[in-house]
Amino acid sequence: ELTVRIKDEL
């Protein structure tokens, strides 16, 4: 997985 991990939490 090369995409940047989307961190939707604060």
Add this chain to the structure above:
Amino acid sequence: MNIFRLGGDLAHLLAIIILLLKIWTTRSCAGISGKSQILFALTFTARYLDLFTNFVSVYNSVMKVVYLAAAYATLYLMYVKFKATYDHNHDTFRLEFLILPAAGLALIINHEFSIIEVMWTFSIYLEAVAILPQLFMVSKTGEAESITSHYLFALGSYRALYIVNWVYRYYSEGFYDMIATLAGVVQTVLYCDFFYLYITKVLKGKKLQLPA
């Protein structure tokens, strides 16, 4: 976004507002650990670097900016505006004992060895233990003002609600983040003793005073 996550964010926001209001209205930061506040400012700074690289939602960006602004405003009030009321004699926890292990662990255990991921991981580990100087201060003085204990309760509730959110997300969407969850559990466990005292004493109108 589920109700637990929203509740967690709001509890976090409430904690930050309680603290700022307490300092502002009493013109004093007595009983508050500046060391913990430094760690929280560091936590948000390291975690929200993606504010400039990743857009998630307006809610997400606004909350990040609010948390960051509030963290630095708190530091300003404590170390500049109301510096004279800062109880540094009781705030003696050594920050390097928390920052260095958190940084070391972030370099070893992370999702990906990149600057933004390592900084994010560092912030997760650091946040888990950031409250220790504050709890240490309360145990040193043996008591906390009611408003300080409301602040701590709201702050502890935030990560506890996030845990429920993670359990919910695991079952509803198969989402899980082992690093955030384990650190979140550690963070919440640190508050357990305080939660017990808060429920048995503060909610019954008594001052939070540690047993001698």
